[in-house]
Amino acid sequence: MANIMEMAADIIAAHASTTPMSKEELITELKDVHSALLALENGEAAATNEVIDEAPIISRKKAFGKDKIYCMICGKGFKTLSRHLKTAHDMKASEYRKQFDIPRSQSLASKNYSASRRQMAIDRGLADNLAKARAAKKNK
Numbered sequence: 001m002a003n004i005m006e007m008a009a010d011i012i013a014a015h016a017s018t019t020p021m022s023k024e025e026l027i028t029e030l031k032d033v034h035s036a037l038l039a040l041e042n043g044e045a046a047a048t049n050e051v052i053d054e055a056p057i058i059s060r061k062k063a064f065g066k067d068k069i070y071c072m073i074c075g076k077g078f079k080t081l082s083r084h085l086k087t088a089h090d091m092k093a094s095e096y097r098k099q100f101d102i103p104r105s106q107s108l109a110s111k112n113y114s115a116s117r118r119q120m121a122i123d124r125g126l127a128d129n130l131a132k133a134r135a136a137k138k139n140k
Helices: 004-018 023-041 082-089 093-100 111-124 126-139
Strands: none
Touching (some): 004 023, 082 093
Protein backbone atom coordinates (compact mmCIF):
# COMPACT_ATOMS: atom_id res chain seq x y z
CA MET A 1 0.00 0.00 0.00
CA ALA A 2 1.25 3.48 -0.81
CA ASN A 3 2.39 5.67 2.02
CA ILE A 4 0.23 8.52 3.22
CA MET A 5 2.17 11.26 1.46
CA GLU A 6 1.81 9.46 -1.90
CA MET A 7 -1.92 9.00 -1.34
CA ALA A 8 -2.30 12.68 -0.42
CA ALA A 9 -0.34 13.70 -3.52
CA ASP A 10 -2.55 11.50 -5.71
CA ILE A 11 -5.71 13.02 -4.24
CA ILE A 12 -4.45 16.57 -4.73
CA ALA A 13 -3.24 15.79 -8.28
CA ALA A 14 -6.73 14.52 -9.16
CA HIS A 15 -8.33 17.62 -7.65
CA ALA A 16 -5.86 19.99 -9.32
CA SER A 17 -6.48 18.39 -12.72
CA THR A 18 -10.08 19.64 -12.64
CA THR A 19 -9.74 22.81 -10.56
CA PRO A 20 -7.25 25.61 -11.22
CA MET A 21 -5.15 26.20 -8.11
CA SER A 22 -2.30 28.50 -7.17
CA LYS A 23 0.94 27.12 -5.72
CA GLU A 24 -0.09 28.23 -2.23
CA GLU A 25 -3.49 26.54 -2.56
CA LEU A 26 -1.85 23.30 -3.68
CA ILE A 27 0.50 23.31 -0.70
CA THR A 28 -2.32 24.09 1.72
CA GLU A 29 -4.52 21.37 0.24
CA LEU A 30 -1.67 18.86 0.40
CA LYS A 31 -1.05 19.64 4.09
CA ASP A 32 -4.77 19.40 4.90
CA VAL A 33 -5.26 16.09 3.08
CA HIS A 34 -2.07 14.62 4.55
CA SER A 35 -3.09 15.51 8.11
CA ALA A 36 -6.60 14.13 7.51
CA LEU A 37 -5.19 10.84 6.19
CA LEU A 38 -2.81 10.60 9.16
CA ALA A 39 -5.69 11.15 11.56
CA LEU A 40 -7.77 8.49 9.82
CA GLU A 41 -4.88 6.02 9.92
CA ASN A 42 -4.48 6.60 13.66
CA GLY A 43 -8.20 6.08 14.22
CA GLU A 44 -8.83 9.71 15.11
CA ALA A 45 -11.49 12.00 13.73
CA ALA A 46 -10.12 14.15 10.94
CA ALA A 47 -9.87 17.77 12.00
CA THR A 48 -11.52 20.32 9.74
CA ASN A 49 -10.41 23.89 9.33
CA GLU A 50 -13.91 25.06 8.49
CA VAL A 51 -16.04 26.83 11.02
CA ILE A 52 -19.50 27.23 9.57
CA ASP A 53 -20.73 29.92 11.97
CA GLU A 54 -17.70 32.09 11.25
CA ALA A 55 -18.02 35.40 9.42
CA PRO A 56 -17.80 35.13 5.62
CA ILE A 57 -14.34 35.06 4.06
CA ILE A 58 -15.51 37.23 1.18
CA SER A 59 -18.15 39.97 1.20
CA ARG A 60 -21.49 39.34 -0.50
CA LYS A 61 -20.83 42.16 -2.95
CA LYS A 62 -17.55 40.58 -4.10
CA ALA A 63 -18.92 37.02 -4.01
CA PHE A 64 -21.29 37.49 -6.94
CA GLY A 65 -19.24 38.32 -10.03
CA LYS A 66 -19.90 38.17 -13.75
CA ASP A 67 -17.62 35.23 -14.52
CA LYS A 68 -17.47 33.48 -11.15
CA ILE A 69 -19.42 33.21 -7.94
CA TYR A 70 -17.25 32.83 -4.86
CA CYS A 71 -18.05 30.61 -1.91
CA MET A 72 -18.36 32.79 1.18
CA ILE A 73 -17.17 29.90 3.37
CA CYS A 74 -13.88 28.98 1.67
CA GLY A 75 -13.43 31.76 -0.92
CA LYS A 76 -13.11 29.50 -3.99
CA GLY A 77 -14.69 30.63 -7.28
CA PHE A 78 -17.10 28.59 -9.42
CA LYS A 79 -19.63 28.97 -12.23
CA THR A 80 -22.32 27.61 -9.91
CA LEU A 81 -22.22 27.00 -6.17
CA SER A 82 -24.82 24.25 -5.61
CA ARG A 83 -22.56 21.26 -6.24
CA HIS A 84 -19.64 22.77 -4.32
CA LEU A 85 -21.82 23.47 -1.30
CA LYS A 86 -23.10 19.89 -1.26
CA THR A 87 -19.74 18.16 -1.75
CA ALA A 88 -17.31 20.42 0.11
CA HIS A 89 -19.47 21.80 2.91
CA ASP A 90 -22.33 19.25 3.11
CA MET A 91 -24.78 22.12 2.88
CA LYS A 92 -27.93 22.80 0.88
CA ALA A 93 -28.33 26.03 -1.06
CA SER A 94 -31.18 27.07 1.26
CA GLU A 95 -28.93 26.65 4.33
CA TYR A 96 -26.19 28.70 2.64
CA ARG A 97 -28.68 31.45 1.79
CA LYS A 98 -29.98 31.49 5.37
CA GLN A 99 -26.47 31.55 6.90
CA PHE A 100 -25.32 34.53 4.83
CA ASP A 101 -28.73 36.24 4.45
CA ILE A 102 -28.81 35.86 0.65
CA PRO A 103 -32.24 36.54 -0.88
CA ARG A 104 -33.92 33.84 -3.00
CA SER A 105 -33.94 36.27 -5.92
CA GLN A 106 -30.11 36.13 -6.00
CA SER A 107 -28.89 33.33 -8.26
CA LEU A 108 -26.13 31.00 -7.03
CA ALA A 109 -24.69 30.92 -10.57
CA SER A 110 -22.44 33.48 -12.25
CA LYS A 111 -24.14 36.03 -14.48
CA ASN A 112 -22.24 35.02 -17.63
CA TYR A 113 -22.99 31.32 -17.04
CA SER A 114 -26.71 32.05 -16.62
CA ALA A 115 -26.70 34.22 -19.74
CA SER A 116 -24.95 31.55 -21.83
CA ARG A 117 -27.43 28.87 -20.65
CA ARG A 118 -30.35 31.19 -21.43
CA GLN A 119 -28.98 31.89 -24.92
CA MET A 120 -28.46 28.18 -25.54
CA ALA A 121 -32.11 27.52 -24.62
CA ILE A 122 -33.27 30.29 -26.96
CA ASP A 123 -31.08 28.97 -29.80
CA ARG A 124 -32.50 25.48 -29.37
CA GLY A 125 -36.06 26.79 -29.25
CA LEU A 126 -36.76 25.23 -25.88
CA ALA A 127 -39.30 27.90 -24.91
CA ASP A 128 -41.27 27.26 -28.11
CA ASN A 129 -41.18 23.50 -27.53
CA LEU A 130 -42.41 23.98 -23.96
CA ALA A 131 -45.26 26.21 -25.13
CA LYS A 132 -46.26 23.63 -27.77
CA ALA A 133 -46.19 20.81 -25.21
CA ARG A 134 -48.32 22.80 -22.77
CA ALA A 135 -50.81 23.67 -25.50
CA ALA A 136 -51.03 20.02 -26.60
CA LYS A 137 -51.58 18.89 -23.00
CA LYS A 138 -54.26 21.54 -22.50
CA ASN A 139 -56.13 20.44 -25.66
CA LYS A 140 -56.34 16.79 -24.54
